Amino acid sequence: MSSSPTANSSGPVPAGAGIGLRSAHHEALVRERPAVGWIEVHTENYFHDGGPHLAALEKARELYPLSLHGVGMGLGSAGPIDRSHLARVARAVERFAPALVSEHACWGSQDGEHFNDLLPLPYTEEAALHLAARVREVQDVLGRQILIENLSCYLEFSSSRLNECEFLSAVVEHSGCGLLLDVNNAYVNSVNVGLDAHAFIDGLPAAAVQEIHLAGHARRQVGERTILLDDHGSRVPEPVWRLYERALRRFGAVPTLIEWDTHLPQLDVLADEAARAQRRLDDVHGLAA
Amino acid sequence: MDSLPEVQSRFAAALRGDPGAAAADVTGDGPESAGRLAIYRNNARAMFDGALERTYPVLRRRVGEDYFRQLAHGYRQLHPSRSGDLHWVGEHFSRYLAATEAGTGYEWLAELAELEWACECAFVAARESPVDPQALTGLMPDDLARARLQLQPSLHCVASSFPVLEVWRANQADGDGHAVDPSRGGQCALVSCGADGLELAEVSRTALEFARLLQSGTPLGAAVEASGLDLAELPDVLSLLFSRGLVIGVTAPAMEHHPT
Numbered sequence: 001m002s003s004s005p006t007a008n009s010s011g012p013v014p015a016g017a018g019i020g021l022r023s024a025h026h027e028a029l030v031r032e033r034p035a036v037g038w039i040e041v042h043t044e045n046y047f048h049d050g051g052p053h054l055a056a057l058e059k060a061r062e063l064y065p066l067s068l069h070g071v072g073m074g075l076g077s078a079g080p081i082d083r084s085h086l087a088r089v090a091r092a093v094e095r096f097a098p099a100l101v102s103e104h105a106c107w108g109s110q111d112g113e114h115f116n117d118l119l120p121l122p123y124t125e126e127a128a129l130h131l132a133a134r135v136r137e138v139q140d141v142l143g144r145q146i147l148i149e150n151l152s153c154y155l156e157f158s159s160s161r162l163n164e165c166e167f168l169s170a171v172v173e174h175s176g177c178g179l180l181l182d183v184n185n186a187y188v189n190s191v192n193v194g195l196d197a198h199a200f201i202d203g204l205p206a207a208a209v210q211e212i213h214l215a216g217h218a219r220r221q222v223g224e225r226t227i228l229l230d231d232h233g234s235r236v237p238e239p240v241w242r243l244y245e246r247a248l249r250r251f252g253a254v255p256t257l258i259e260w261d262t263h264l265p266q267l268d269v270l271a272d273e274a275a276r277a278q279r280r281l282d283d284v285h286g287l288a289a
Numbered sequence: 290m291d292s293l294p295e296v297q298s299r300f301a302a303a304l305r306g307d308p309g310a311a312a313a314d315v316t317g318d319g320p321e322s323a324g325r326l327a328i329y330r331n332n333a334r335a336m337f338d339g340a341l342e343r344t345y346p347v348l349r350r351r352v353g354e355d356y357f358r359q360l361a362h363g364y365r366q367l368h369p370s371r372s373g374d375l376h377w378v379g380e381h382f383s384r385y386l387a388a389t390e391a392g393t394g395y396e397w398l399a400e401l402a403e404l405e406w407a408c409e410c411a412f413v414a415a416r417e418s419p420v421d422p423q424a425l426t427g428l429m430p431d432d433l434a435r436a437r438l439q440l441q442p443s444l445h446c447v448a449s450s451f452p453v454l455e456v457w458r459a460n461q462a463d464g465d466g467h468a469v470d471p472s473r474g475g476q477c478a479l480v481s482c483g484a485d486g487l488e489l490a491e492v493s494r495t496a497l498e499f500a501r502l503l504q505s506g507t508p509l510g511a512a513v514e515a516s517g518l519d520l521a522e523l524p525d526v527l528s529l530l531f532s533r534g535l536v537i538g539v540t541a542p543a544m545e546h547h548p549t
Binding site: 044048049050053054055071072073076077078079082085088107108109110111112113114115116117119121124126127130154155156157158159220222223224225227229 | 293327336369378442
């Protein structure tokens, strides 16, 4: 594969449950073809010119609608936007024609050094407008709307003047982006920084929420406090399922993804977790019918 | 109120190892805010170390987890990540090891890193459609000597003074991890990636030089002469290049377009 052919769209992501696809599951996905509605991959893992992973995603996208989820733009970084990185995102979008493209409400680099993590922003009007301007820039380059995901946080900035919901709403208002609601992140933040997760879900602009993420988390003791680490390394815990049900009641049946990145299990475990999400989505469909 | 660049600058200082730099920006008492900042500092280090480990699995296996972490820590001080794409963080690791391991008896780690980096690059490179060896048949001897062979962009030519190819092979999933006798001497490898994954072929030093010359656009005859390749070895080397799909084009004078 030497060029970047423009692919036909992988088809719309259904309002059903999908799974995050990692390279360890490339072969199993094509072989087993689990009954999941769609797949999502980290955009940066498919930046290259060729190789088996790119070929595997070409096959996978013929079987399932695809979403590209970026983890490396650090759109809220105060320094200049990384245009070479954005160009690679654009090339991946052109190559794979995903149904959804998303990134995070975070920053990631300073003075040329990248920390390769999703770092939290202070919830200020300045930061919201800065992030919104960057999102607009990305959308202009890609020629399409992107979704921005709420972050998991381990701390709060004393300079924050908005709550997380107000911050994200401002980004949506000033950029025209959609939202990717990570329900696990909302739950993690409720424990870590006292976010009112119910009020958060109830307050988000409903029309903007076009995708939901679900995942597991780990616990760590920091001094006297228990902190939840968003490690995507286990099944979705019960409190997150309950919050998800609340989100479905508010937003209706929204495409929902099971994310699993550490302690990766067999593919059938992910498919089983997606089936649990699907049952809840079906209940919402049932209510709507 | 401090600006976004100021807040991020102090946060970045905390991530680089100055935990007090951002303490005042974070709510909560001192020990707790330091503990919370430490989560991010540890995450950043883990992301870097993890990416380096994925690029250099054999080196990691040979030196053990503790020493690999030490190496990664020192390397990150000099070569922090410069991209939101973690794939490239290991780009300078071989040169770093060549400097830090000089005179320690572990100079071979730099050569092993060079081989693993070649594997990493080959694995993600574009793969062009190979041409058939028939492309060379029918050429008159003079045209054959002047023919240029274009090789796969994924092909990397690696030479070492220590038998690192044997080390690499012994430490694959199906390898037995056996100790390698350094007296075996250096090795040369053609590293490429086929449809099923990495392909490493051991070749002679002259064959490696021959391949390098072909890569740089040197005509076949001149490449044989300059590399010192024994003519008796030429058929085997060409056979290897064609059978692995490493030749993607043949340009002979007779095929070239000459304007009239």
